[in-house]
Amino acid sequence: MRVLVRRGADTSWLDTQNVEYAYGDLTDRASLDAALRGVTCVYHAAARVGDWGPWSEFQRITIDGSKNLFDAIEAAKVPRMIHISSISVYGHVNGEGLVLDETAPLGQNVHKWSYYTRAKVVVEHELWSRKGRINFTIIRPSWLYGPRDRATVARMVNMVRARKAKFLGDGENRMNMVYAGNVAEACILAADKPEAIHEAFNVSNDGPLTPKRYYELLCKAAGAPPVTKHVPYSVAYNAAFLFEIFGHLFKTKKPPLVTRYAVWLMGRRAFFSAEKAREKLGWKSTVSYEAGIPATIRWYLEQREKPRSEKPAGELVGAGR
Numbered sequence: 001m002r003v004l005v006r007r008g009a010d011t012s013w014l015d016t017q018n019v020e021y022a023y024g025d026l027t028d029r030a031s032l033d034a035a036l037r038g039v040t041c042v043y044h045a046a047a048r049v050g051d052w053g054p055w056s057e058f059q060r061i062t063i064d065g066s067k068n069l070f071d072a073i074e075a076a077k078v079p080r081m082i083h084i085s086s087i088s089v090y091g092h093v094n095g096e097g098l099v100l101d102e103t104a105p106l107g108q109n110v111h112k113w114s115y116y117t118r119a120k121v122v123v124e125h126e127l128w129s130r131k132g133r134i135n136f137t138i139i140r141p142s143w144l145y146g147p148r149d150r151a152t153v154a155r156m157v158n159m160v161r162a163r164k165a166k167f168l169g170d171g172e173n174r175m176n177m178v179y180a181g182n183v184a185e186a187c188i189l190a191a192d193k194p195e196a197i198h199e200a201f202n203v204s205n206d207g208p209l210t211p212k213r214y215y216e217l218l219c220k221a222a223g224a225p226p227v228t229k230h231v232p233y234s235v236a237y238n239a240a241f242l243f244e245i246f247g248h249l250f251k252t253k254k255p256p257l258v259t260r261y262a263v264w265l266m267g268r269r270a271f272f273s274a275e276k277a278r279e280k281l282g283w284k285s286t287v288s289y290e291a292g293i294p295a296t297i298r299w300y301l302e303q304r305e306k307p308r309s310e311k312p313a314g315e316l317v318g319a320g321r
Helices: 029-035 055-076 115-128 153-161 180-191 211-222 233-249 260-267 275-281 289-305
Strands: 002-005 020-023 041-044 080-084 136-141 143-145 177-179 200-203
Touching: 002 029, 020 029, 029 055, 041 055, 041 180, 055 115, 080 115, 080 180, 115 136, 136 180, 143 180, 143 289, 153 211, 153 289, 177 180, 177 289, 180 200, 180 275, 200 275, 211 289, 233 260
Parallel strands: 002 020, 041 080, 080 136, 136 200, 143 177
Antiparallel strands: none
């Protein structure tokens, strides 16, 4: 297996996986051409990740970088490609009892400054326009978690330990959250099935999970007191909008305390079905929430206890959610 990594990235875990390194970047077409030599399947998980930052970065990395990769795949005539998208490409839809599958339209009700979502929608449309020229399958994960998560685990642990976490509404809505290793298994299954070519699959949950159950597992693993406070979803959503306005008005580099995307992620009433992946790919979640959430927290706490000199100095090209 060959892995595209940026120079200076932390490869400490990859060093244990017996992989070949190809040094480069999505924005460097020549490095992509070199990395694709002899490759039979590409797993594309790289993007500018996060709910904050300038649009120019999402354009340069997620959109332009993906187009570079698609061009290189076409030129190299790579037989197969798995594109890691996100359920956020459907847009920020919400509604009591609303269940969406892969037939739902893309890009509905996207927040003005939700650049991650907007970029992911553009990339998907670009890829669908190459149907017949690239043999692709699209995998749409939801909120990804697991060991080596550098996006949300620290924030969540700090919130519950500081007693700042709150339920958005009654805390009984169904969450879409999925263990990263389970998503990887879906990608491998899709790559081995010719009938998955030019199909999209939501890989968006590992079974039933509510915020109440999530916080229960999180707090127990983190040694934090239970979450008991509630705030109405609409109040949190409108407050996040004000935070975003302030951040954009003053061009802050640090993300706001909370964004509408984060509120939607935790408190939405819409649910994204993964039944197509289970039926057509034969996918099932081998790591449950009861196992995966404590394992993730343990990994984070172990990393936090390491001396600064042992902590990673760089990052791999990020994966979307």
